Every structure is written in C-alpha cells, then in structure tokens.
Amino acid sequence: MSNARRIIVINPNSTPEVTSAMRDALDDRFLCLDIPEGPATIVTDRDVAEAGPRVAALAAAQEAPLAVIVACFSDPGVAETRAAVPCPVIGIQEAGVAAALALAPRFGIIALSELPIARHRVRLERMGMLERLADEVGLSGVSAYAAGHDPAVYDELLAAGRRLIASGAGAIVLGCGGFGPRRAVLQAALGVPIVDPVLAAAGVALSVTGGQR
Amino acid sequence: MSNARRIIVINPNSTPEVTSAMRDALDDRFLCLDIPEGPATIVTDRDVAEAGPRVAALAAAQEAPLAVIVACFSDPGVAETRAAVPCPVIGIQEAGVAAALALAPRFGIIALSELPIARHRVRLERMGMLERLADEVGLSGVSAYAAGHDPAVYDELLAAGRRLIASGAGAIVLGCGGFGPRRAVLQAALGVPIVDPVLAAAGVALSVTGGQR
Incomplete structure (x- = not known):
C-alpha cells in the first residue's frame, strides 16, 4: 500500500496512544498522523485556534491525499484545510x-x-x-x-x-x-x-x- | 460469511439491475435485497406510501440484522422499520x-x-x-x-x-x-x-x- 494514495487522518494533539487507537480502528487505506507540537489534549479555545494552522500545514505537506480527516471534535482548521488542499476535507x-x-x-x-x-x-x-x-x-x-x-x-x-x-x-x-x-x-x-x-x-x-x- | 450477521440493504424497487449495482459497490458484510412487488422506480407519493410497510416487513423478516439500510431516496418506511427492528436503521x-x-x-x-x-x-x-x-x-x-x-x-x-x-x-x-x-x-x-x-x-x-x- 506504500505507493497508493491514502486518506490522511490528522490527530491535532500530541498523544501517540490516541493516534495509535485510531490506526487500530482503521485499515491501510488510512494514514494516521499526530502533531507533536500540539498539546496532549485540545481543551481551550486557544488550543483550537493554534491547532488550525498546524492541521492545514500538515495536510498541505502530504503528497496527493485522497481525503483529509481532521480528528479533533472542535474541527480545528477545517475551513483553512479545505482552502489548502484540493481533496475532500472532513471534520469529525x-x-x-x-x-x-x-x-x-x-x-x-x-x-x-x-x-x-x-x-x-x-x-x-x-x-x-x-x-x-x-x-x-x-x-x-x-x-x-x-x-x-x-x-x-x-x-x-x-x-x-x-x-x-x-x-x-x-x-x-x-x-x-x-x-x-x-x-x-x-x-x-x-x-x-x-x-x-x-x-x-x-x-x-x-x-x-x-x-x- | 453465510452465518455471520450482516447489514441488510433493502432496495424498495423491483429492478434487479439496480440491486446488483448496489451489491457490486459493497462487500460481503452487506446483503442487498429488492422488493419484487414494488414498482420499477419509486416515483409518486403513492409509491412511497406503499413501499414503507413492505420495507418494514422485509426488515422484520431478517434474522438478527446488524443494521438496515433503506435504499430509496424518499426514505420509505424508515420510522416504521425503526419501530419494527432493534438494530440501527438508516435511510439513504x-x-x-x-x-x-x-x-x-x-x-x-x-x-x-x-x-x-x-x-x-x-x-x-x-x-x-x-x-x-x-x-x-x-x-x-x-x-x-x-x-x-x-x-x-x-x-x-x-x-x-x-x-x-x-x-x-x-x-x-x-x-x-x-x-x-x-x-x-x-x-x-x-x-x-x-x-x-x-x-x-x-x-x-x-x-x-x-x-x-
């Protein structure tokens, strides 16, 4: 599956166990990434505001994703990410x-x-x-x-x-x-x-x- | 897969090619059925009203479905089917x-x-x-x-x-x-x-x- 285009799942927090659990729930059509510079949990409005540009930048750095999922329940950066990549972008x-x-x-x-x-x-x-x-x-x-x-x-x-x-x-x-x-x-x-x-x-x-x- | 519980997809019209196309798009976690006494296409309000009880009855006749999908865009019988079976029921x-x-x-x-x-x-x-x-x-x-x-x-x-x-x-x-x-x-x-x-x-x-x- 390494050369196939995938659906990118971005966990905007920095807790790798949360990203691993997402990876366990999905198959190899999905590539799950987290954001090491993010907080352990997205809690405050400031956390959400800071996560948005990071999500959009990480999505834009992927090679031709099929779709992007923003995997935080405050949907940080969904609008910015839609503007940054040509594929479907979905907030959880x-x-x-x-x-x-x-x-x-x-x-x-x-x-x-x-x-x-x-x-x-x-x-x-x-x-x-x-x-x-x-x-x-x-x-x-x-x-x-x-x-x-x-x-x-x-x-x-x-x-x-x-x-x-x-x-x-x-x-x-x-x-x-x-x-x-x-x-x-x-x-x-x-x-x-x-x-x-x-x-x-x-x-x-x-x-x-x-x-x- | 024959003994596994499946997601039942009910096409309320009687056109087998439409049901076949659904079957082709889904894998064996799904069982696609049509309703031979239905019309070739659901068009009128009367078609929708008549399809509702047929969908609910066909769903109720399945053995322990995991979920039921009502595969007509007028969602005939979704409320009746929810009342008739204990699993999730989804209209398209x-x-x-x-x-x-x-x-x-x-x-x-x-x-x-x-x-x-x-x-x-x-x-x-x-x-x-x-x-x-x-x-x-x-x-x-x-x-x-x-x-x-x-x-x-x-x-x-x-x-x-x-x-x-x-x-x-x-x-x-x-x-x-x-x-x-x-x-x-x-x-x-x-x-x-x-x-x-x-x-x-x-x-x-x-x-x-x-x-x-």
Whole structure:
C-alpha cells in the first residue's frame, strides 16, 4: 500500500496512544498522523485556534491525499484545510453529528468536560444542527488518552449516556477522537447507536474516494 | 460469511439491475435485497406510501440484522422499520445529505425528475437540513435503472451538476439509489465531492456496527 494514495487522518494533539487507537480502528487505506507540537489534549479555545494552522500545514505537506480527516471534535482548521488542499476535507464533529442525524430524530453528545460545550454549540448552530441536539453532557475533565483507556472514565460515560437517553437522544456522539476504544462496549450497554466520530468521518471519506470495498 | 450477521440493504424497487449495482459497490458484510412487488422506480407519493410497510416487513423478516439500510431516496418506511427492528436503521436520503453536510457548507441534490423535489424538501425541512441546500435539480424523468446505466442520462447529470455548483453547492448528493455506477466519473468531471447515498449509508452503518476494517 506504500505507493497508493491514502486518506490522511490528522490527530491535532500530541498523544501517540490516541493516534495509535485510531490506526487500530482503521485499515491501510488510512494514514494516521499526530502533531507533536500540539498539546496532549485540545481543551481551550486557544488550543483550537493554534491547532488550525498546524492541521492545514500538515495536510498541505502530504503528497496527493485522497481525503483529509481532521480528528479533533472542535474541527480545528477545517475551513483553512479545505482552502489548502484540493481533496475532500472532513471534520469529525461535523461527520459525527451528521451520522447521528442519519440514525435518530434527536442526538446527544458526550464531551470531555463542560468547557467545550459552548464552543461545540456555536459550531452546531452554524452547521444548522443545534435544533436536533437533545443535550450535551460534559465528563469531569478527562484527557483524550483517558477517554478511551481509563476504566473510571467508562463509568462516567455510562452515566452520561443514560442522562442523554433520558433527555430524548436516540443516538449518542462521542465528543473526542480518543473515545474510539469505548464505542462498541458502550453501545452494547446503552442500547442506542454510539457514534465514534473518527469512524463516521472515515465512512464519509470512503464514500467519496472509492467506496466501501 | 453465510452465518455471520450482516447489514441488510433493502432496495424498495423491483429492478434487479439496480440491486446488483448496489451489491457490486459493497462487500460481503452487506446483503442487498429488492422488493419484487414494488414498482420499477419509486416515483409518486403513492409509491412511497406503499413501499414503507413492505420495507418494514422485509426488515422484520431478517434474522438478527446488524443494521438496515433503506435504499430509496424518499426514505420509505424508515420510522416504521425503526419501530419494527432493534438494530440501527438508516435511510439513504438522510445519510446522503448528512455526508454532504460533512463535506461542504452548502450542498445540492440531483433528482430523477422534478416530481420528487417537493417531497424531498418536506423531508429535508423536517430533518432541519433545508437551510444548507443550495438547490435541487430534477432530470428529465429517468428510471432508477437508467440513472446508473444510460449514457444519455450521464450528459443530463453533468449539466445538472454544473447548475448546482453555480448555485453554490460544494458537494452534490445523487438523489436515487440507482446512481451509484456514475459517482466516481461524475466527481472526476465536476471536481466536487459527489455523494452516492447508498455508500454514505453504508459508511454510517459500518461506523456503528464494527468499524471500517
């Protein structure tokens, strides 16, 4: 696969275990990269603002990617990256929420903390998707790494998921690129579709680059 | 794969070539079925109303599907099917439009004729997605089979796509499950992402049933 054109997945944080988990969830049609000069977790508005140009620059440095996925739930640099490369560019917040819209009338989001919820809402409103949000719940302030790997976070996730279902969510979007390893077990426990936004973006990317086989 | 649980793709029309084209685009994680008592193409509101219960009944008759895709762009029977089976149920209109929302600020749709446009708009408004529609253009009244197979229809598709791009569409959704064979060549000709809604729904289904590998 080394000479084939690939779908580039950019994790804008600097935690290699988060990037590895994405790599484990995808096959060799995808090339997963992180940004060593980024923070361990994208948390503040400043983190998002600083990540944007780094994402666009890393995307522009790739040789003829088939598509680019921006694998942070604040979608840093999606517009700049679209301006910088000629291929499809997909942010995981937009893709994750879009998948949820195709799965249920109303959806919920689980964020790493309360902090990004206001920022997510601004983006959801701009996307025209706020109306179908049942609710967004923040965890206690966990890292992108802990999101997918810490057993204590799993208990928080279960409680948050139950709250969202009680609020009318028929599908739940995991609001960080690091939650992937928890998706399947959470879906089995909660009984509603749980969307890993990285997989959702991968689905969109495959559908416009060469299909599902 | 015969004993594995699969994602069921239901083509509500009775044209086996359309179902075959879907089968060709997907791998053996998917089982594609059509409805022999359906019309050759779903055209009228009555066709849609009659297809709904047939889709729900066929879905309910499958043994433990992983997910169900309703592969007609009027999404017949999606709500009824969700009530009838415990797995994720995905309509290709919702999934196709959702994928487009993750690809560009504004999208367009190409329909088989002018006739279904009003019906699509009602559904888009209910989905909260009408605001981001640049425009929808109807072809001259072609069948689901001709959509993917007739060279004359390809010229119409090109012209419709150019109109939509001029209207501000940054991504275009093909408004029938039969357009699949034309997606890649159209994307190469028009230079914007072209969404085959069957592939988009397949991407959503894979993301909530076992991933992209």
